[in-house]
Amino acid sequence: MRKAHIAGVDGSESALAAVRWAAVDAVLHRVPLRLICVGPDSLPDQIGAGDDTDRAGWLSTATQIATDAAPGVETISEFRRGVPHAVLVEESERARRVVVGIRGLGERTGLPVGSTAETVAMHARCPVVVVRGRAPEPAETSPIVVGVDGSRVSEAAVAEAFAEAAVRRVPLVAVHVWIDVGIEPWLPLDDDRDWASIDETERSVLAQRLAGWQEKYPDVEVRRVVERDRPVRYLQVHGEQAQLIVVGSRGRGGMTGMLLGSTSRALLHMAPCPVLIARPNPR
Known part of the structure; x- marks a missing residue:
């Protein structure tokens, strides 16, 4: 079974940038793209973090973004319960690559990188891509x-x-x-x-x-x-x-x-x- 690329989805613009990058990358490497959105087990949502209805919409939007960025990409949408960074680290055991944005929805603004991105980068068991700065175009020729x-x-x-x-x-x-x-x-x-x-x-x-x-x-x-x-x-x-x-x-x-x-x-x-x-x- 082919190992998929994973992109974290949380409704933020940063996450959507990561989805775009991951979709193009998945097509280049001929692997599926799993879009994972994580909701809390039983604790109330953080302010601004959205509810389950929002998360379903985020996954739908992310799927469309991936398809627009890389026509032909094979996407799998998943809703999970838990803590975002813990779920992504756990899934990294079975992934080819994990792709995250620099800062998620509800994380403090003004910080150059969010806690989820840094924690996943530190603990993941596979390569991690943190999408920040200038995002390349699909036909990018820069090195x-x-x-x-x-x-x-x-x-x-x-x-x-x-x-x-x-x-x-x-x-x-x-x-x-x-x-x-x-x-x-x-x-x-x-x-x-x-x-x-x-x-x-x-x-x-x-x-x-x-x-x-x-x-x-x-x-x-x-x-x-x-x-x-x-x-x-x-x-x-x-x-x-x-x-x-x-x-x-x-x-x-x-x-x-x-x-x-x-x-x-x-x-x-x-x-x-x-x-x-x-x-x-x-x-």
Whole structure:
């Protein structure tokens, strides 16, 4: 049975943006799209969060939005009871991808990302896409951007990024930033290290990380970017012209046990386009 993509539906404009993105993505990957709307078990609704009649309307609207965005998409509408982020995390065990908007109906305005989106991004068992910033058009030709740091989680991000670039037939920008001054503030920028030699070494590291994937996807044009700076800064810069940024859930510098690394978390709040958070396949 094909694993479906899942999009959370809650009546917000943010959720509808996620549905549009998920519908196009589902058609590209030839998988069904499950639209899931979650209502409370027995507790009264939050102010502005709607009742069951509203939720039925939200699912109907979401289905129409998906069909308009991606004619031919196979949609499955589901109404569930529970807590939205808990239901989506549970369903992620059986999903190919979970897609959410940045902030749901009833969540505090003014925040760059809502609690549901962040919680799902942290705990889901499959890749998560948080749709924010500039949403790509169906025939978008702008590139995919991927952050590469050499970690196992980064390898998962590279795999996702090559697959996305191949299915969309767009270039891939591989960004490797080899010093995170946010993590290593004690390292002086004017010391006597041979920075040119280190830079050359890091370029070789990036080439090695990409080599096997370039062989698997020979038609994907790859643009390599190696910089000495903060990863978030360059991912944001290249993300301005991208349709999707792909990162691992936790990078090389992340502490063991962290569910979401500092770079991934920052991009949820600051990225100029949708962000895909990849996770390594369980061993």
